[in-house]
Amino acid sequence: xxxxxxxxxxxxxxxxxxxxxxxxxxxxxxxxxxxxxxxxxxxxxxxxxxxxxxxxxxxxxxxxxxxxxxxxxxxxxxxxxxxxxxxxxxxxxxxxxxxxxxxxxxxxxxxxxxxxxxxxxxxxxxxxxxxxxxxxxxxxxxxxxxxxxxxxxxxxxxxxxxxxxxxxxxxxxxxxxxxxxxxxxxxxxxxxxxxxxxxxxxxxxxxxxxxxxxxxxxxxxxxxxxxxxxxxxxxxxxxxxxxxxxxxxxxxxxxxxxxxxxxxxxxxxxxxxxxxxxxxxxxxxxxxxxxxxxxxxxxxxxxxxxxxxxxxxxxxxxxxxxxxxxxxxxxxxxxxxxxxxxxxxxxxxxxxxxxxxxxx
Amino acid sequence: xxxxxxxxxxxxxxxxxxxxxxxxxxxxxxxxxxxxxxxxxxxxxxxxxxxxxxxxxxxxxxxxxxxxxxxxxxxxxxxxxxxxxxxxxxxxxxxxxxxxxxxxxxxxxxxxxxxxxxxxxxxxxxxxxxxxxxxxxxxxxxxxxxxxxxxxxxxxxxxxxxxxxxxxxxxxxxxxxxxxxxxxxxxxxxxxxxxxxxxxxxxxxxxxxxxxxxxxxxxxxxxxxxxxxxxxxxxxxxxxxxxxxxxxxxxxxxxxxxxxxxxxxxxxxxxxxxxxxxxxxxxxxxxxxxxxxxxxxxx
Numbered sequence: 270x271x272x273x274x275x276x277x278x279x280x281x282x283x284x285x286x287x288x289x290x291x292x293x294x295x296x297x298x299x300x301x302x303x304x305x306x307x308x309x310x311x312x313x314x315x316x317x318x319x320x321x322x323x324x325x326x327x328x329x330x331x332x333x334x335x336x337x338x339x340x341x342x343x344x345x346x347x348x349x350x351x352x353x354x355x356x357x358x359x360x361x362x363x364x365x366x367x368x369x370x371x372x373x374x375x376x377x378x379x380x381x382x383x384x385x386x387x388x389x390x391x392x393x394x395x396x397x398x399x400x401x402x403x404x405x406x407x408x409x410x411x412x413x414x415x416x417x418x419x420x421x422x423x424x425x426x427x428x429x430x431x432x433x434x435x436x437x438x439x440x441x442x443x444x445x446x447x448x449x450x451x452x453x454x455x456x457x458x459x460x461x462x463x464x465x466x467x468x469x470x471x472x473x474x475x476x477x478x479x480x481x482x483x484x485x486x487x488x489x490x491x492x493x494x495x496x497x498x499x500x501x502x503x504x505x506x507x508x509x510x511x512x513x514x515x516x517x518x519x520x521x522x523x524x525x526x527x528x529x530x531x532x533x534x535x536x537x538x539x540x541x542x543x544x545x546x547x548x549x550x551x552x553x554x555x556x557x558x559x560x561x562x563x564x565x566x567x568x569x570x571x572x573x574x575x576x577x578x579x580x581x582x583x584x585x586x587x588x589x590x591x592x593x594x595x596x597x598x599x600x601x602x603x604x605x606x607x608x609x610x611x612x613x614x615x616x617x618x619x620x621x622x623x624x625x626x627x628x629x
Numbered sequence: 630x631x632x633x634x635x636x637x638x639x640x641x642x643x644x645x646x647x648x649x650x651x652x653x654x655x656x657x658x659x660x661x662x663x664x665x666x667x668x669x670x671x672x673x674x675x676x677x678x679x680x681x682x683x684x685x686x687x688x689x690x691x692x693x694x695x696x697x698x699x700x701x702x703x704x705x706x707x708x709x710x711x712x713x714x715x716x717x718x719x720x721x722x723x724x725x726x727x728x729x730x731x732x733x734x735x736x737x738x739x740x741x742x743x744x745x746x747x748x749x750x751x752x753x754x755x756x757x758x759x760x761x762x763x764x765x766x767x768x769x770x771x772x773x774x775x776x777x778x779x780x781x782x783x784x785x786x787x788x789x790x791x792x793x794x795x796x797x798x799x800x801x802x803x804x805x806x807x808x809x810x811x812x813x814x815x816x817x818x819x820x821x822x823x824x825x826x827x828x829x830x831x832x833x834x835x836x837x838x839x840x841x842x843x844x845x846x847x848x849x850x851x852x853x854x855x856x857x858x859x860x861x862x863x864x865x866x867x868x869x870x871x872x873x874x875x876x877x878x879x880x881x882x883x884x885x886x887x888x889x890x891x892x893x894x895x896x897x898x899x900x901x902x903x904x905x906x907x908x909x910x911x912x913x914x915x916x917x918x919x920x921x922x923x924x925x926x927x928x
Contacts, residue, residue, distance in 0.1 A: 347889040376685060444789075450875045452890060491792045491874025505770045505791075614684040621891040626704045628878045629711070 313338045313553040316349065316361040318540065321414070323573040330560050336553050344495070346370040353379055358547030362554040368539050368609045371410045372403040380409040381544040387555040390562035397601060398539065398579035403609065410541035411558060412579040414570070416513040417535035417599055417607055418454055425525045426507035433532035434462035437508065438484045447500040448510040450492035452624040453610050454536055458510060459485060461533045467608045470616040475623065482627045501526065512538075517575045517596045528596045530603050537607035539579070571597075577604075671905070678898035686892035696899035705883070709903075712879045715794065715869075716862035719801040720809075720855050726802070727809035727854060734810070735817040749807050757804050761871045764800060765791060792874035800872035801862045808861070809854035816850030849920045856915055860908050880904060 315322075319342040327338045343349045346367050353364065353374070366374055374380050385391060391399075391411055398412045422431050427442070437446060437458075448455055457467035459481050465474045490506050493499070497511040498519050509516070519526045542561060544554045560566060567583035575597035578584050584592060592598050613620065681693050699705070734745045752760060767773045768790040775787040790796060820843070828838040866881035880900060887897030916922065 345889070347892075351889070373685075450870070452886075489876060491876060492870075493874065503769060503771050614686075615682065617686075617891055618893060621886065621893065622702075622704075624886070625708070625878070625883060628876060628882075629704050629707050 311335070311337055313363065313550050313557055314361045315340050315363045315557070316352070317342060317363075317365045319344055321365070321540075321574060323569060326561075326566055326569055329566070329569075330557060333560075334553075334556060336550075336556070338557070350374065353545065359545060359549045361545050362548040362550045363557055364543055364545055365413055365540050366410070366543060367541070368401065368403045368537075369612045371541050371543060373612050374543070375404065375409045379546050381546050381548060381551065382408055383411065383544060383558075384555060387552075388559050388562070390559045393562055393564055393567075393580050393582040395579050395581040395584075397604065401539065401609075403611070404541070410543045411562065413540045413542050413561065414574070414576040415537065415539035415579060415599075416577045417530070417537055417603065418449060418458070418510060419513055419516055419535060419596070420529040420531055421501060421509045421511065421516040421519055421526050422529070423501065423504075423507040423525055424527050430527070431508070431529055433529075434458050435533075437488060437510070438462065438481065440484075440487070442488045442508060444487065444490050445506055446488045446508045446510065447491050447493055447497045447506040448489055449497060449512070450494040452620055454510070455485075455492075456482070456620055456623055456627075457536055457608075457610065458531075461531070461536075461608075464533070467536055468611045468613060470613055470619060472619075475619055479623055479626065482623065486627060513596050513599060514574060514576050517594065520596060530595075530599075535603060535607040537604060537609050539609070674898045674901055677895050678902050680895045682893055682895060688894055696896045699896060700899060700903060708878050708883060709880060711877070712863050712881075715797055715801065715877075715879065716859045718798050719805060719862045720859045722798065722802050723806055723809035723854070723858050724851055727806060728813055728851070731810050731813035731817055731850075734814055735820075749810060753807065758867060758871070760803070761800055761868065764796075764803065765871065768796060768799075791872065792876060794873070794877060796872040797869050797877050800868040801865065804865065804868060805858045805861060808857035812853035812857065813847060813850040816847045816853075820846055849915075849918075852915050852918065852920050856908075856911050859911065860904075863904060863907070 313336050315327075315338055317340065322340070327340060330336065331338060341361070343352065346369075349364060349366060350370065350373065353360070354377075364374075371380070385407075388411065391407070394412055398415070400406055401412075404410045420431060420434075420437070426445075429436075431437075436442070448458075453467075456478060460469050460474065460478050461467060463474070463477055463481060465471075465478070469475065469478075491500060496515075497509055498515040500506045501509045501519050502522055509519075516526070516528045520528060542558045544551060544558070548554050561570075562580060564580060564582035564586055567578060567580040568586045571578045571583060571587055571591060575591060575594075577597065577599045578587070584598065587598075595603075677688055678696055679692050679694070680688050680690055681695065683689050730745075730749075734742055737745065765772075769775070770787040770791075772790070774790060775784070778784045779787065824842055824846070825838060828842045833841065863879060864881035864884070866879055866885050869875075869877045869879050869882060880903070884897050884900045884904075887893045887900065891897075
């Protein structure tokens with residue numbers, strides 16, 4: 270009797286344990302802790318994308334101000350949101366959300382309004398990047414770095430020049446594309462190839478997008494957001510759809526890579542510095558943000574990570590090799606023609622269904 | 630009368646408590662631990678699976694069966710089918726490799742046995758993601774296998790070894806094999822050799838002896854191993870992401886997306902409940918057929 274009950278209890282316990290290990294879904298990512306409890310003025314807890322801020326910049330900030338910086342990393346906006354929502358208020362001081370995530374976090378009341386008097390270096394930022402649609406008046410955020418998703422192809426394999434998304438659907442490129450593992454990027458690109466918005470929620474348009482995706486499916490060899498350039502560099506794929514800095518690195522490695530700003534317009538992104546609500550070191554946070562916008566410092570960042578730098582004064586200091594490379598220093602007319610991803614609210618379910626169908 | 634009854638009751642309670650005290654002090658920490666870390670989160674999962682979300686992606690506590698209705702979408706059904714197929718293949722291949730391995734291990738000298746165990750467990754000290762990246766560089770177009778075959782002149786075009794179902798199953802077997810070997814090994818160790826001798830004495834040939842005696846006696850190990858392999862194989866979305874290049878979806882991939890990009894926790898919770906039910910059914914079948922929970926718990 271006792272053993273039987275014991276068995277039953279164990280059966281339940283065990284199945285639960287198995288399940289937890291089998292479906293540890295939300296636990297991934299997230300990075301390390303938020304740095305220990307800070308004592309007054311001496312610290313700053315920074316939560317930023319991996320591979321986005323050179324260590325030398327952090328060291329220099331500590332040298333100049335005496336403020337110790339605790340850095341943690343994440344690899345997607347959704348990881349950032351989940352971590353902030355699941356932690357105590359003020360676990361970090363400075364975070365770096367992208368465009369649509371600034372809007373979502375501000376609406377959730379997770380961001381602190383910025384005191385512009387403490388940010389005189391905001392004057393260094395190029396006019397085009399200020400007062401964005403996702404944060405009117407830069408109430409909660411200031412631009413950090415930006416860029417586009419674009420096409421790259423291997424001239425040795427692909428003989429006809431590629432000019433836009435259109436050609437990615439051509440049956441002759443079966444099994445030869447690496448694309449970002451990002452359903453908003455891939456579905457958005459497909460919508461743009463039909464002349465629709467990246468953010469369309471119109472049902473008739475989405476029905477056509479679904480059909481169009483069927484044509485794309487045989488051409489995709491793999492999805493990879495972490496390092497899509499690897500598949501291009503190893504020759505695994507001959508066409509890629511990825512972030513501009515990844516394309517720039519491909520081109521540094523070999524002359525055979527051609528970069529293309531799709532004629533239908535690009536997927537834009539702009540990452541921003543924000544202060545988290547309830548930040549324990551608010552003044553340090555503002556000092557840090559202002560420090561990042563110093564031309565000399567911003568230049569140091571672009572030298573290591575060649576994204577589009579919204580800091581006008583920093584760009585002036587950067588060498589021609591950066592300024593004249595459109596893949597890093599994306600031209601203004603490309604930006605003007607591009608589109609940001611927006612939060613779709615409940616309609617995101619439509620995209621999720623399309624993606625489930627597409628990758629089934 | 631009433632007061633006597635009351636004293637009786639308190640006396641009874643005191644005696645019960647005295648008897649239960651050692652058990653309570655010994656077991657309750659574990660129970661509390663289990664309740665906080667396992668029962669509470671799972672009850673929460675069950676609870677939100679009946680909720681919905683609003684425009685700003687918040688969970689709204691309004692009862693709905695909509696999440697469960699969505700589970701029967703034809704696209705999702707084909708993904709379940711795909712997942713079950715991959716998990717089933719993983720299980721089968723793990724048995725075919727794991728059973729002989731466990732047999733050889735159980736019949737070796739203690740030194741060899743330890744050595745084999747070390748070789749089985751050693752890779753576990755490295756993160757499985759890193760080991761899967763290793764497989765990618767072995768199987769890739771310019772990877773080790775294709776380079777060797779091409780330089781030997783056996784093939785002209787690189788073989789497509791990555792980013793398909795084959796690669797996903799390979800990755801799953803690679804990551805989960807020890808979970809198959811260990812339960813089978815435990816059962817084979819406990820096998821009573823006099824029964825095998827009796828079978829031989831009664832004229833059974835080795836093949837017949839294996840099928841009629843050894844296999845039935847070790848089937849509980851196979852079943853235990855299958856549970857330990859099958860269930861994670863349904864959910865290990867990172868294996869299908871890396872080895873399948875994100876083009877092969879498992880139930881795990883769909884669930885992961887609900888909790889992140891799609892901001893639909895209630896639907897993700899409902900999908901998780903499906904996995905829980907599959908697990909409970911399998912464990913129930915296991916115990917019904919005489920399997921011991923201890924063999925699973927040995928892990």
